[in-house]
Amino acid sequence: MVLKEELNFFEKVYDVVREIPFGRVCSYGLIARYLGSPQSARMVGWAMNASHIKEDVPAHRVVNRIGLLTGKQHFEGTNLMQQLLESEGIQIKENQVVDFEQFIWNPADHLLTNT
DNA sequence: TCTATGACTCCGG
DNA sequence: CCCGGAGCCATAG
Numbered sequence: 001m002v003l004k005e006e007l008n009f010f011e012k013v014y015d016v017v018r019e020i021p022f023g024r025v026c027s028y029g030l031i032a033r034y035l036g037s038p039q040s041a042r043m044v045g046w047a048m049n050a051s052h053i054k055e056d057v058p059a060h061r062v063v064n065r066i067g068l069l070t071g072k073q074h075f076e077g078t079n080l081m082q083q084l085l086e087s088e089g090i091q092i093k094e095n096q097v098v099d100f101e102q103f104i105w106n107p108a109d110h111l112l113t114n115t
Numbered sequence: 116t117c118t119a120t121g122a123c124t125c126c127g128g
Numbered sequence: 129c130c131c132g133g134a135g136c137c138a139t140a141g
Contacts, residue, residue: 009138028123038124039136045122046138064123066129071122081122 009035013047014054016107020061023088024105025097027065034107049074060084067100 016031028048029041037043044062048071051057060081064070072081072095082092091098 029125032123037137040138041123042121042136043123043138048122050139051122059122062122065125069122074122 010047025061025103067097069095
């Protein structure tokens with residue numbers, strides 16, 4: 001059973017990504033930092049690569065630190081990721097999120113709003 | 116066991 | 129932010 005160990009890390013990533021609201025995006029480093037390992041941003045991307053088995057994980061809402069759709073090539077077709085984001089009201093320009101900082105969603109901020 | 120790779124990010128120029 | 133290079137860490141071969 002190859003499960004539990006990787007699930008511990010992946011599930012944490014999935015859980016955060018899953019919490020990304022409709023029409024919002026998040027960065028790998030932001031998620032990694034939230035998990036307590038800001039250096040493991042690449043692992044977040046790796047987890048996303050394995051997320052294709054997770055239908056609940058909106059991986060299209062996860063982009064790099066500048067809002068670039070670095071993972072679009074891993075989606076079906078050639079621009080599925082862009083289409084998904086546009087369908088959520090997010091404008092894409094040259095594979096990059098327009099007004100990225102406006103749509104960015106920080107998981108830590110999600111906790112702060114808890115109050 | 117060791118080496119190579121990657122949906123990243125930070126640093127210096 | 130553009131460009132090139134280094135650090136990072138888990139997975140695959």
